[in-house]
Amino acid sequence: MTQLFEPAFLARLEMLRLTGAKSIRGNYTGERSSKVVGSSLDFADYRPYVPGDDIRQIDWALYARLQKWMLKTYLDEREMSVSVYLDTSESMVEKKEIAVQLAAALCYTSLYHGDRCAIYSVTEEIHRILPMLQGRKKIPQFFSKLQQLHFAGRGDVGNAFATAKGLPQQAGCSIFITDGFFQTGWEKSLLRLQASHQQVILLQVVAKEEREPSYSGDLRLIDSESTEAKEIAISPYAQTLYRERFQKYIQQLEKWCLNRGIRYLFVPAEEAVETICFTLFREVGILR
Amino acid sequence: MQVLQPYSFLLLAYLLPAILLLYLLKRRYQDRVISSNLLWQRLFEDLEANRPWKKFQHHLLLWLQLLVAILLVFALSRPSLPADTIRTSSAIIVIDISGSMLAKEGKQTRLEIARQKVRSFIDHKDSDQQITLIAAGRVPRLLISQSDQESELMNVLDQLQPELGSSDLDAALSFAHALTTATNQSEILLVSDGASLSKQPASLPHRSIQIGSAKPNVAIGASSLEENEGKQELFVRVDQYGKVKNQVAVSVHDLQGNLLATQSLTMENETSQEVHFSQLPDQPVYQLDIRPIYDALAQDNRRYQMKTFQKKYPVHMLGSPSIFLQKVFSLSDQLELSTNPLTSNEGFSVVNGGNQWANQPALYFSTQLQGLANSKSSIHTAVSGQIENTTPHMIGEGLNFGELSVANLSPVRVPDWADVILQIEGKPLLVAGEYQGKRVVLFPFDLEKSDLALKPYFPVLMMQIAHWLVPELDAGAKESVPDETVEVKVPPATNEIQLSGFMQGKRRVIQGKVKIRLPEAVGLLKMTAVGAKHPFYFIRVGFPENESNLNLQKITTTPLVLHDQTLQGKQEFWWWLTWLVIIVVTWEWVVFKRGY
Incomplete structure (x- = not known):
């Protein structure tokens, strides 16, 4: 655990918890407010008494005023299922440290607050690293698995989410940590996640060299995943065009996510994990 | 601007396409692995960058190489600009050193400007080109003959002094033409203001470098003295050259510098006016001065009038x-x-x-x-x-x-x-x-x-x-010109005389006479017997009247047919282009090392 984070960082992280935009519909009792009527102290509504109901729940004060038997209902408290999808393709090698740290931080805060958590690695397919687990005791296991992740291979988001194999079985929150250089099919993949009753959060981690390339001259640019080469004469003018093109790409992605209720966050890879967790995540409401 | 080898530009027809072709066919790419070339690919598609001409559009290295090729070809074509250079292997430069060359053109005299022009010829000449310098004074004078040594030529030029007289351009040019027969082919250049030229010289130069511009000048043209009832009457003629309205103050002094009389004149274009001074006290010599507002030549502003009427x-x-x-x-x-x-x-x-x-x-x-x-x-x-x-x-x-x-x-x-x-x-x-x-x-x-x-x-x-x-009987005064030898009879019992005025010193009397070589100066020379109080003889050296006219006249030239067409009086600047090529190549190297 100490290899990933300092204890002080974890102590600060414990004060935050993952938020969802709408009420959770978990299967198990937990610490998180749910839409399901249950046994918490949070008042939900009144309903008429029907035979078989527990008469202890009848609101006798209301009976005294209305001469009707009415039952008080309370919201139930459920746990949330958090699925962390980590892009482990070759293109993430440069950013794997921050990607792992972010995944670990999100798993930590989920498990600490009683949510269930699972980890998936995404390349051309989705591999489940850890199944849905709950409890703080599982945190070291999560950290260990995340640190052992091997970043290699070609990424194909469209293909990976094409089958139900990689989709969460329970409603909850899915966090996809990726560099966002999707060739095709990424829109469908994200929509599929949403369709699986998931609150989707897209964290796009991009290195500085990817945003503002410093290389120039006559270059054969080789894609790290596909090994596809592109010969190009990179001039300062071309660099400027690239930067503009990158900004445009980011804006399009963000707009698309916003239109579909997906929370999006652009994460510079060189940024410190503390800044990301305690500033960026809180600004967009991923952690509170 | 001209190019001496225009066919060199044909090289461009080969070089430029060759460079472009090499860029198309033989571009050397460096491999670089990046996380994703997704955006580069999309950028490519946007720019249609895969088309050849688009590839070149922002390629600095290519443009630099094309520039180098163009500059090299331009240098090979030997471009040249018209310049003040001599056109033949040997040149004869005739420099006018007459009095009018002392006229001021701004802060410099015409002779100083002429010196600069000739210096420019010497500076720009090739190492094997020879220059002969002739000074056109009262008599032509060979200053240096067929020298290719710049230092020698410069020294001679620096020592060149003006003559306060009229120059004999005709004789100087004839002399130059006579010298050309000794050499194969020589260009004769005349460096002169062309002022006070009564007629075109019989022998014409191949090139005439005219110095200066038309300047207004006022001079004392003539003066005379008459005695009237024991008093002296002085008549002074003031001449103006140049089209300008001028104010001239005319004053008369004695030899001790005391002001005797003064008058003021307003002179219109190209006019002469006579000034009359009467009732002047009796003096052996009167000093006449003019102070015009516009005046280019100072040497003709003073004149000495001596008593010339004879005693019996x-x-x-x-x-x-x-x-x-x-x-x-x-x-x-x-x-x-x-x-x-x-x-x-x-x-x-x-x-x-x-x-x-x-x-x-x-x-x-x-x-x-x-x-x-x-x-x-x-x-x-x-x-x-x-x-x-x-x-x-x-x-x-x-x-x-x-x-x-x-x-x-x-x-x-x-x-x-x-x-x-x-x-x-x-x-x-x-x-x-x-x-x-x-x-x-x-x-x-x-x-x-x-x-x-x-x-x-x-x-x-x-x-x-x-x-x-x-x-x-000989005592009194005499008028002379600069650089002339005069002989003066001295009073009896005089063994030595004292000179004063524009020339100083003592002279021994030989057989009742002294011989004096006058310097190149104008003014009054006083001769006094050693021991005597008053001068017994005055020599007035005046500025020649015709040299006061500073209006320029064009000097006709005769064309020089050159056997060697490569020497056309033009300055080639291919070496500047070569330097430019070196700078661009250095720049190109920096760009290459930088990666782009």
């Missing part, structure tokens, strides 16, 4: 009257025959016969003059023969005596203070010398008993004797 000196005729002597001495305006004894040392006596000495300088025709007649041998002899000029003396100067017949030549005992000037058959015929401050000339025979008075040179001989006896 008495000639006391003693002894037997001689019609020959009376007639001879009455010919001169400066001499006045007198029968009265002389009261002062002015003038001289003519003693015809007798043995008595006169109290003044005298000319004697006597066989018995005391102290000179040889008492031991009083036999007069008749001689006839060739006159021999024994001692060079101003009395006999310039005369061709020939034969003479004398019936009664008396033997003479020549004293130490006298010289035998002429002799016949070894016997003294004319003795002259200075005795007790008086000059004495003796002919030891009777004029009537010889045929001397019948000789053609007799009047001249008598006048030369009169001028030697009374040097004051």
